[in-house]
Amino acid sequence: MEYLIHLGILVAIYAILGISLNLVVGYxxxxxITQAAxxxxxxxSTAILMTNYGxxxxxxxxxxxxxxxxxxxxxxxxxxxFREDYxxxxxxxxxxxxxxxxxxxxxxTRGPLGIPGIDRPEVFGFSFxxxxxxxxxxxxAGALIYYLTEYISKSAFGRVLKAIREDEQAIQIFGYKTIYxxxxxxxxxxxxxxxxxxxxxxxxxxxxxxxxxxxxxxxxLSIIILGGLANIRGSILGALFLIxxxxxxxxxxxxxxxxxxMRQVVYxxxxxxxxxxxxxxxxxxxxx
Amino acid sequence: xxxxxxxxxxxxxxxxIIALVCLSGSRSGDGLxxxxxxxxxxxxxxxxxxxxxxxxxxxxxxxxxxNAKYPEKQVETVYxxxxxxxxxxxxxxxKLTKVDKVQFIIGPLFLNELTSIDPLVQASGIPxxxxxxxxxxxxxxxxxxxxxxxxxxxxxxxxxxYVIGQGVKTVSIIHSTxxxxxxxxxxxxxxxEAAGVKVLAVETVQQDANDVRLSVTKLIAGKPEAVFLSxxxxxxxxxxxxGEQRYSGKMFSIEIDDYLAGETKDFVxxxxxxxxxxxxxxxxxxxxxxxxxxxxMPAGHAFDAANLLLENIAKDSSKESVFNDFKTRSSYKGVxxxxxxxxxxxxxxxxxxxxxxxxKIERVGPLE
Numbered sequence: 001m002e003y004l005i006h007l008g009i010l011v012a013i014y015a016i017l018g019i020s021l022n023l024v025v026g027y028x029x030x031x032x033i034t035q036a037a038x039x040x041x042x043x044x045s046t047a048i049l050m051t052n053y054g055x056x057x058x059x060x061x062x063x064x065x066x067x068x069x070x071x072x073x074x075x076x077x078x079x080x081x082f083r084e085d086y087x088x089x090x091x092x093x094x095x096x097x098x099x100x101x102x103x104x105x106x107x108x109t110r111g112p113l114g115i116p117g118i119d120r121p122e123v124f125g126f127s128f129x130x131x132x133x134x135x136x137x138x139x140x141a142g143a144l145i146y147y148l149t150e151y152i153s154k155s156a157f158g159r160v161l162k163a164i165r166e167d168e169q170a171i172q173i174f175g176y177k178t179i180y181x182x183x184x185x186x187x188x189x190x191x192x193x194x195x196x197x198x199x200x201x202x203x204x205x206x207x208x209x210x211x212x213x214x215x216x217x218x219x220x221l222s223i224i225i226l227g228g229l230a231n232i233r234g235s236i237l238g239a240l241f242l243i244x245x246x247x248x249x250x251x252x253x254x255x256x257x258x259x260x261x262m263r264q265v266v267y268x269x270x271x272x273x274x275x276x277x278x279x280x281x282x283x284x285x286x287x288x
Numbered sequence: 289x290x291x292x293x294x295x296x297x298x299x300x301x302x303x304x305i306i307a308l309v310c311l312s313g314s315r316s317g318d319g320l321x322x323x324x325x326x327x328x329x330x331x332x333x334x335x336x337x338x339x340x341x342x343x344x345x346x347x348x349x350x351x352x353x354x355n356a357k358y359p360e361k362q363v364e365t366v367y368x369x370x371x372x373x374x375x376x377x378x379x380x381x382x383k384l385t386k387v388d389k390v391q392f393i394i395g396p397l398f399l400n401e402l403t404s405i406d407p408l409v410q411a412s413g414i415p416x417x418x419x420x421x422x423x424x425x426x427x428x429x430x431x432x433x434x435x436x437x438x439x440x441x442x443x444x445x446x447x448x449x450y451v452i453g454q455g456v457k458t459v460s461i462i463h464s465t466x467x468x469x470x471x472x473x474x475x476x477x478x479x480x481e482a483a484g485v486k487v488l489a490v491e492t493v494q495q496d497a498n499d500v501r502l503s504v505t506k507l508i509a510g511k512p513e514a515v516f517l518s519x520x521x522x523x524x525x526x527x528x529x530x531g532e533q534r535y536s537g538k539m540f541s542i543e544i545d546d547y548l549a550g551e552t553k554d555f556v557x558x559x560x561x562x563x564x565x566x567x568x569x570x571x572x573x574x575x576x577x578x579x580x581x582x583x584x585m586p587a588g589h590a591f592d593a594a595n596l597l598l599e600n601i602a603k604d605s606s607k608e609s610v611f612n613d614f615k616t617r618s619s620y621k622g623v624x625x626x627x628x629x630x631x632x633x634x635x636x637x638x639x640x641x642x643x644x645x646x647x648k649i650e651r652v653g654p655l656e
Contacts, residue, residue, distance in 0.1 A: 002386040006379060103465055104492070106474075112467035114374075116403045116426045204378055206404040206426075208467065211374060250368070250383065256344075260332030260369035 005131045009203055011243045012138040013196050018223040018235030019142075019149050020192035025221070026230035026284075027153055028185050029165025031084070034075070034091035035193050035220045037098035040212030041068045042194025043201040044102065047115040050202070057121035061198040065191045072190030073183070080182045083168070095214050102209035114208025118201050138199050142236075145192055149232050152188070161185055162230070226274065228284030237282050245270065323364040324605050326351075326597070327384035329377060329395030329405075332369040335496045336521075340369075340397055343419060343590035345579055347394060350594035358602050370396050377401035381408050391607060394593055396420060397586065399467040402433060409433055415610040417597050419589035421468055421635075430633020434614045436593035438564055438637040443542065444472050446639055446655050447516075447562040448479035451540050456480075456514045460489040460507045462500075462526050463518035472542055473518035488512045495521045504529035508537075517541040517559070520585065524551050531555030544644055545585040553647030561644060562655050564588075564624050564637040571623035592622030 017039060024032045045064035049055040055063070079090050102109050109115065121128045121137060128134045152158050163171040164178050172178055201207045219242070227238025246267050254262040278284075328347055331340030344367070355362050366388045368380030377396050384390045385408070393409075393416040396402055402418055403426040409416050416433035421440045424430060451459065459480060463473035470492070477487050488510035491503040500522055507515060508530070514537050517526055523544065530539070532555075541561040552559075567588035575583040583591075596617075600610045620627045628636040641652040 003382050006382045010375070010379070112400075112465060112470040113423065113426065114400055114403060114467070116406065200375075204374055204404050205407050206374060206400070208374065208400045208403075209465070210372075210400055247379070247383075256365070256367045259367065260337070263369070264333050 002131060005135050007243060007247060008135050009131065009138055011239050012135065012142045013199050013203070014220070014223060014239035014243055015236040016138075016142050016145055016196040016199070017193055017220050018227060018239050019145055019232055020189045020196065021220050022224045022227075022229065022232060022235045023149060023152070023161075023185050023189045023192075025224060026228075026234075027158060027161040027165065028182055030079075030182060030186070031088040032079075032091040032186070032189075033088055033214065033217045033221060034095045034098075035189075036212045036214065036216035037095045038068045038072060038190040038193035039197040039200070039216065039220075040098060040102055040207075040209075041071055041190075042197025043207050043212070044109060044115075044197075045194070046198035047118045047201045047207050048108065050118055051115055056123075057119070057198070057202055058123060061195060064194045064198050068190045068194030069187055072187045076183045076186035076190075079186065080179045092214065095217050099209055099213055102212060109209070112208060112210075114206055115201075116206045118205045118207070120202055120205075134203060138203075141195065141199065145195070146232060146236070149192075152185075153230075153232065157181070157184075165230075222271075224281070225284075226271070226281055228281030230285045231281075231283040234281055234283035241282075323362040324392075324601055325388060325390040326363055326365050327381075327388060327390035327393040327395075328365050328367045329370050329380050329384070329393060329397075329401070330367060331372045331397055332367065334371040334373075336372045336398070338584070339586055340372075342584040343395075343397055343586040346575065346583065346587040346591035347594045349575065349578065350591050350598060354595075354598040354602070361602055361605060363598065363601065366390055370398075370401050372398050372401065374400045374404035377405050378408065381405040385412050385414060390414070391605070392416070392597055392601070392610060394418070394590070394597060397590075399423075399426070399471075403427070406433070413607065413611070415597070415607055415614055417593045417614070419586055419593045423471065424633045427633065430631070431614045431617075431629070432611065434596075434617070434629065435633070435635045436589050436596070436627070437635060438639065439634040440468060440472050441475050442634065442636060443562060443639060444475040445479055447540060447542055448476050448483075450560075450562070450641065450655055451514065451516065452480060452483040452485060454514075454538070456485055456538065458486045458488050458510070458512045459514045459516055460491070460510065460512040461487060461516045461518055462491045462493065462503065462507050462522070464493050464495040464497075464521045466495050466519075466521055469519050469521070473516075476516055476518060493519075493522050493526075497522065497525065499529075500525045501529045501532070504533060508533060508535050512537060514538040514540060520544075520548070523548050527552045527559070528555050541644075543585060544642065544649065546582045546649060547584050549644045549649045550647045552644070556645060559644040560652070561642050561649075562639050563642050563649075565640050565654075568623045588622070588624045592620065592624050592627065595622060596620050 021035045024030050042064040045067045046060045049060035075094050082090050103111055128137050160181050168178050223238035223242050224235050228234025249263040249266055330344050351363055370377045370380050395418055397420050399422045402420050402422045406427050410428050418433045419436045421437040461473050463469040489507050491507045493500045493503045539559045541559050543563055544561040600613050617629055625638040639655050641655040643650045643652050
């Protein structure tokens, strides 16, 4: 049961991350490969505040949200001027910069040694140290984010984003300042990723830069492509698939000498088959 | 995709994983002469898979020897692939302890993995022995996990003292983003600077970079008298680039194995490195006979870790007994030599200075 709860927590955290990226890639059509950076800023803010200054998790998550909002505003301002491939490249570069900061600003982040001993959340004397309670907390946060993003996607703001995705110049003719819309969704997305990072740091109780590499951004991108772009439920389904599938393969009785490699091969083949069968993802309404 | 189809997919996934977890748990539930289960956390895929597979081979050897010697205390291993990743390590540890219900654990192999599972180790009370180094600030209990790897800070202090003793006045340092390598580089810099040696450059390169020429150019731009290679993962590329740029100063390093020595045969004049004393020749010969290759860096340490645990199990396989042994143990004689465990959680191996040239590693003398 404990193992399933653990997987449930990971699925919930990655679903939040997936939802956050889907807002930018799925709804606004901006290919961003930088989600791990914001995920990391949220995680590091929480870890530093909790371990160095004894700040409560719920306060540090708020500070983390503000920190990610400020950074994403600055980055988004630059990225909003780019389109398509250039946007992807710019976001790619930003992920590398943030990773390097985590790695090299050793007086703050402890570099590759990471930050250990991050506490679990506590509120009014109640600690979420039991995994089951942590699962409840992260699922509750996920549900809140789900409804918030569903609301955004169905609002007038969401419709403008979709229009930007389909034809940015056309919507500009109608007087919409698309740069503000792109910037706003980028910041919202980053803040949500920061929340996922805070949960991750508190759950694993240790973070180091290796968690926030470009590979992680690509993994989150895979979640939304598999689950379906421009569909919030697709992000949840994608997270469920990509977290659970490799775990299921742990139980397949391959000989121990080749088990790890076979697991990777089967996992890869299944993803390829799935993408051949459903190129728009499981629930997608838009293709990159 | 229709809603019904979606729920069918989610349902199948959920049922599948619950069924597998339940089946896996029930397999270990009954039977009178059930073997003792040991979980092994190793990096079996990804960038550092060669490291993990080397350790796995040695652990397999130790388990086979034990099972042949003690038929009444058979041991069964359950492997989990941690990929060198914190999250995967936590998942692996949870699976081993909650699903496979192992009694003991060997591993993990990397600092970040060990730190991330440390709170779980403390909560579970399962004895863990790990062929890895992790600073004591990252661990709550200095003796569980019991570390079977030379304390990197002390090993660095020894090689730094040697470099200072050689009269080197300027040095540059290169290392990868790996946590162990970064710790070693930082400590080396601290030690040599305290002795008045000027550090001209410290270059950090990606663990899996294919080309480090630019970093090496910067490394030797100030013409340092010596270069310290604080890297296992980028040792070959660094030396290749140093060779191409005809660097003629002294070169020092930490922990080099036969593989690295062989791979750098064509472009290395001479590197002086600190290593744990050679593995016993019996172990090296047995390993080579079985696998057709010489044991790499982690093999002897992993073999010793497995044997220390298995020797305990042979005496008394209760967790408490093994746990007490870890707590009180001050030394162990393994294939890597006489290993010392200090009360504050440091692990010391006998070390020596080695000369690496022409693809061979030659022992120069002890370096304590």
